[in-house]
Amino acid sequence: MDKRVTYCTDLEKSVIMSNFERRGWIQVGPEDEWNFYWSFTQNCRNIFSIDNGYRMNDNQIINHFPNHYEISRKDLLVKNIKRYRKELEKEGNPLAEKMEVVLPSGQVATRYVHLDIIPVTYVLPADYNMFVEEYRKSPQSTWIMKPCGKSQGTGIFLINKLSKLKKWSREAKIPFHPQLSSKESYVISRYIDNPLLIGGKKFDLRLYLLVTSFRPLKAYLFKHGFCRFCTVKYDTSVTELDNMYVHLTNVSVQRHGVEYNSLHGGKMSVQNFRLYLEGTRGRSVTEKLFADMHWLIVHSLKAVAPVMANDRHCFECYGYDIIIDNTLKPWLVEVNASPSLQSTTHNDRILKYKLIDNIISVVVPPDGIPDARWNKIPSVEALGDFEVLIDEELMEKEENGCRPTKNSRYR
Template sequence: MANAATDGKRPLNSNLSTIYGRVPTVGADKMKVTFCTDMDKSVIVYNFEKRGWTQVGPEDDWNFYWAVTQSCRTIFSVETGYRMGDNQTINHFPNHYELTRKDLLVKNIKRYRKDLEREGSPLAERGDGPGKYLHLDFIPVTFVLPADYNMFVEEYRKSPQSTWIMKPCGKSQGAGIFLINKLSKLKKWSREARNPFNPNLTKESYVISRYQSLIQLQYRINTISILHYRYIDNPLLIGGKKFDLRLYVLITSFRPLKAYLFKLGFCRFCTVKYDTSIQELDNMYVHLTNVSVQKHGDEYNSLHGGKLSVQNLRLYLESTRGKAVTEKLFANISWCIVHSLKAVAPVMANDRHCFECYGYDIIIDNKLKPWLIEVNASPSLTSTTVNDRILKYKLIDNIVSVVLPPDGVPDVRWNKCPSPEAMGNFELLLDEELAAQEERENATGKCRGSSSKWK
């Protein structure tokens, strides 16, 4: 990627007179770092204050802004006309929603597949059945309503016994989610919501994906081959309980792509048993594992919060299923994260002041295939348990040390290659820049680049 700033190594004592903007210049070596946040989260403020940073308001001169997506949007909007200086950094990309809005994610991934197919990439190899891909098939069959309503109805008629999950686009943490098992219910809902599925009238769009329960799975096994229908109709259960995986992915640049995976992810378990009967459909807690939804359930446990560490998930899977399949699962999870990022990379506004920590929600099926359910731009920093607080403290701490140059002062001219020590609990998923570099160095093709397996 032709980005001049990334090539030149940052001079040791950068000439401060060249620094643009409103950042005060307080001595070359010890610049006082200021931060700003509009999230009242102790885990953030505590982390920053521990680094000796001072808190300022959004109107003041800040170096590091931990913003909610809304304030980020304001900063980047044309009307505001705010120009960020070289020593400022903020925790969202201007159009972060390309990945987090479910409709846009689906659109981007579909486009990515087509692009790869056009290039004749082996990654885009087709699977059996129309619209099926062998490798790039990591999101459940999904339609965006109201736009895809007719396509949805067609798919619905193919298997009317399916359950579908409706999620509003652009909302997170389980808000507004509900389940549908009859077309008539969907129509009734749309009438009641005074939100007829007329593409011209509605402002809010929904995604709807197939959400099958075990009974239906068994039914399908008995009737037709289900192999061609690779949806999350058979989630992996542990101790009889359904769960999803929450992983944190840090992006410091989209072009070239630089992505890091936080090793301390966790599984979120339903606190109510996974029930297969259709009568239970109204008990939405059974199917939704977002803790923010779960907390309203009666059986929420404040000691563990329904969360199991990824390390323990690995221990369980390796012990009961074997090491090879477990490693393949985790490799596939990384694979699906990397390709979701590659899918949006071309459309992202790759502002060098930005980084972003995305919360990836993944469901594993009982064949140990991971499915990407959704991506959150503002993963919850509320701590539900003691372990949770420790984890989130480490998360913020490690993010800051990855995104900042070694001297701890934000600087867009830094090449964004953190040292192994600075990575903390993050591991490198992919650094396209480093990978390209290594490729050049190993032009003889002797050894494979270690910076990524996911090129």
């Protein structure tokens, strides 16, 4: 007997709806019996909240982990990566090796050799004194301030003087004393002021990552990411410090710019980016950059895996934002738990439709009916345009069988 699959969604986006409808699934409300829920993060948290007392059955799956914010809130991501590095250091793990680097000011700072994956970052107001200490080592440097809980470029600004931060603190009425808790915390990171430029413009990469389990860790990288470009040529002069069209790659910011091109939406596919790099820098350098980006993603996931509520009913698609500097070193800027499914161009629509289609194929068992008891090992055909980035369960099986695995480099 053919079982009817029901779905529920808080996001009435055509790329989602048309994927469900094409499968013959039937839409129901959140109060009804649903099998597959594509929910907002807040609604997912409500479902899992203790007060709610909602218990999912085996035929229900949902598109967020209960505490997804451990990786998607800027301050928590930083905290988890710092904790992960310290723990590896305590264990004497070679991954936590450090080295001394000379800063432009001539002062010496200590950096991680393998896990230097995020710019130097502090959470304000709590780390204010530590930030000042770091700032004084290289007072010429620029820093970027971001509110922890906001997205799409909201509330971000750059500073190059301590006085500017103090002035902002006074105006924002946020006293920088950890004892006094403020309503909103911010992260302040060393601004990557030597970004790789294409056509004189700054860009970042948006990569899509599907996680179906944190313990064991199972993550898949979507092959069709893209670069997001600023509309105005990059300029480090102080006069352009407040010009967000120069510094912020968010489409939500750039589409208001005079130079915005709605045809390509200021985007370039990852495939074209790879070809461009191979042509300008060579193949081996390009291969190394992509391997470094994979490394960065895997270790950001390993950093949060111990604190994630690993519920078998959950999966999640994260939007990774990565900036590459002109030495071809990738830096993790942030991770989004609800990457935009808004289609700004025709190509965007095709990409996002395929992304949703492939996600459903990976997270739903071969019989097409959601099942939380399923072992979450998709077939090669089901992966579509996803590639296995890491699967600790398969790695363990292969290690026991002593066969080499392409995942082994992440050990």
